Amino acid sequence: MTKFVSLLLLVFATLLLSGCDKKNDYSSLSRILARGYINVGTIFGPTNYYTTANGFAGFEYELAKKYADSLNVELRIIPSYSLNELFIKLNTGEVDLLAASLSKTEKRLQRFRFAPSYETISQKLVFKQGNIRPRKVADLAGKLMVTTGSSYVENLEKLKQTHSELTWQETIEFDSEELLAKVLSGEIDYTVIDSNNLAINRSYYPEISIGFSIKKPEPLAWMVSKNSHDDILASLIEFFGIVHHDGTLLALDDKYYGHIEQFNYVETRTFIKAVTTTLPKYQHFFEKYAQELDWRLLAAISYQESHWNPTARSYTGVRGMMMLTLATAKQMGIKSRLDTEQSIRGGAKYFKRMIAMMPDRIPSPDRIWFALASYNIGFGHLNDARIITQRQGGDPDRWVEVKTRLPLLQQKKYYKNTKYGYARGEEPVHYVDNIRRYYDTLSWLDNKAKEQAKEEAIALERQQALELQEYSPEKLLSESQSQDSITPVKAEPTTAK
DSSP, rough: HHHHHHHHHHHHHHHHHHHHHHHHOOOOOOHHHHHHHEEEEEEEBTTTTTTTTTTEOOOOHHHEEEEEEEOOEEEEEEESOOOHHHHHHHHTHHHHEEOOOOOOOOHHHHHHOOOOOEEEEEEEEEBBBBBBBOGGGGGSSSSSSTTSSSSSHHHHHHHHHHOOOOOEEEEOOOOOOHHHHHHHHHHOOEEEEHHHHHHHHHTTOTTTTEEEEEEEEEOOOOOEEEOOHHHHHHHHHHHHHHHHSSSSHHHHHHHITTTSSSSSHHHHHHHHHHHHHGGTTHHHHHHHTTTSSSSSHHHHHHHHHHHSOTTTTTTTTTBBBTTTTTTHHHTTTTOOTTHHHHHHHHHHHHHHHHHHHSTSOOOTTHHHHHHHHHHHOOHHHHHHHHHHHHHHOOOTOHHHTTTTTTGGGGGHHHHSSSSSSSOOOHHHHHHHHHHHHHHHHHHHHHHHHHHHHHHHHHHHHHHHHHHHTTTTHHHHHHHHHHHHHOOOOOOOOOOOO
16 A cells, blocks of 8 residues: 555656746746747738848737847747637747737637737728628628638637628638739638738739728737746836837837828729839939949839929929929939939938938938938928927937927927928828838839749749650650660552552
């Protein structure tokens, strides 16, 4: 009996120790600090994480980088195309947390723990413009497809409780952006997408229209395992308190979403058409004079100024592709503002001068947005707005704060105390937002064209390789030898009957 009790105690102790070891496999702040890096899981996409010519980007990526920096550890991104895969990695301890624009839902709250919310989004059912708009669930009359493992599935399941006729398909093969493309191609009739993701994608897919919201707005938050230690959740609570207070979240939100809050279907379609029909005539000039700048940004400025019309003219007297004043053209060494190449050269030179005039402490991309505003309203008026921002307790080096003060230059009680006086301060705000939208769309279209050209080149190389193989001397010789080895059959004479 004593031996049996001893054996039970040994088994119990072993299980307890193994449970402790398993607990230690999960995320903890002390473990992260000891090893010097943090593993963050996320989903590939425009709101989370993607690669650019200048490195990695994405709202979630930048926020995760700031969190890693606050801990003084290295950030290691573990990207995936599947939410279910990320949930498994979180539960097994392969990643310490998930930063992937995840909604706080009832089912997820039962399985995971969440950091404080940093944004609120709504989920939109979308369709192709030109088709009948569904305004409610009962209006759906086609194929609805959503991504497996997404919160859309959970919300659709709730809707089905009161709308038994509701049906949908789930896919692990396609993400939200790919499903949008399928809606446009007519392969499916509807899909569901987050409002922030939709705002980005409508710049590329203007024919996507909103039917209705499938649920009231939901908060987004980072996710940690149920088995994670309390110290990491405590550090996340502290971190989000700081970034809420110091304006970091506000600046990131403006960087990725601030310029796409307003959508204009006609304007977007017109721009996309101009990229195809008009831009090719002048692209080589933008590439030539952009130099260290992104030529697509220079092209976006020109479109905002003149819609790529070399003879454009405004009532204020500015003219040409880059809409230069006579004084600015003279300063830039431009003899004819109506000469396309000269105008682009002068505009590029002037824009670079605006960038150089910004204080070194202003980081990118804010210094670019400030330079754009200066191109439009003048450096003096921009400085007046920055001074007002500082007087009001804001950060004069953040575009997101200065752009809310620029319109104050139209109010007498503010502009009478400035050095340069009255200015139409709302104009540079819209000006910068428009250029940022054009730039995003042009970059996306340009990258898509490059990807397509690369795929076509690879396909051509494969075809040529097959043709070379088909007509190679070795194969021709082999075929010749095969023909020689065939014994000809002598035809017997036929007798007519």
